Amino acid sequence: MYFKGKLLFILILLFGNITDIDSKYEFTNIKCNTKDKNFLEFEYCYIKxxxxxxxxxxxxxxxxxxxINDAIGNLQMLRRFRSYMPITMxxxxxxxxxxxxxxxxGNPMLRLYEEVSKKYSNYNHKCPYDHDIEIEKLPIQDMNKYFTDILPLPVGDYAFYSSWYIKGIERATVWIYSTIS
Structure with missing residues (x-):
């Protein structure tokens, strides 16, 4: 009887570990492009x-x-199949x-935007913006939480494209490439 109980316990542990799926999100590249250098420039843009x-x-x-009193952000998530294809609105x-x-x-993209602005940036306030914009040390652990728990994405290569418009003119783009394994 003791042996059967021990065997059942070991099988439950093994089955629990086999069915537990653990995804890992990683940054692979970031590209920051300025459309109008007279308006803004990137001092730095990197993955460390x-x-x-x-x-x-x-x-x-x-x-x-x-x-800045008028800013619009265009956000989109893409997944790589043969090329990058949109997977979100x-x-x-x-x-x-x-x-x-x-x-x-309630939108996962805007919730992610909210979390990043709250914890890691200096743009979490109402307009006007009268200072430079920065995101400092946005860790991969927070992104892993969003892209594997909140917005469960399958294994693959992904891109997060954002375009930033000020006064109706596109001023900058930030493209973040990542992989989920």
Whole structure:
């Protein structure tokens, strides 16, 4: 009887470990492009790998024409099949209105945007923006939580494309490439 109970316990542990799926999200590349260098420039834009398990993204813009009262972000998630194909809706956000009301956080893309702005950046306030914009040390662990738990994505290569419009003119793009294994 004791042997059967022990065997059952071991089988439950093994079955639990086999069925537990653990995904891992990793940054692979980041590209920050300026469309109008007279308006803004990127001081830095990089992925830093501290060790095997800790990577982060940092970027900083130098905005030459302040203040900013009208900002729109166009956000989209893509997955690589033969080329990068959209897998989520193309979300356009009026940044000033969104930061003033903080509505529509039911959308996973906007919830991610909210978390990044709250913890790792200096743009978590209402317009006007009268300073440079930066994201400092956005860790891979937080992104892993969003892309494997909240928005469970299958294994593959992904891209997060964002275009930033100020006064109705596209000023910058930030493309983040990643993989889920």
């Amino acid at each position: 790998s501290v060790n095997r398990s800790y990577k982060y993204i940092s970027l900083k813009t130098n905005i030459h024409q302040l203040p 193309n979300v356009t956000v009026d940044v000033c209105k969104y930061m003033a009301s903080k509505k529509n956080t």
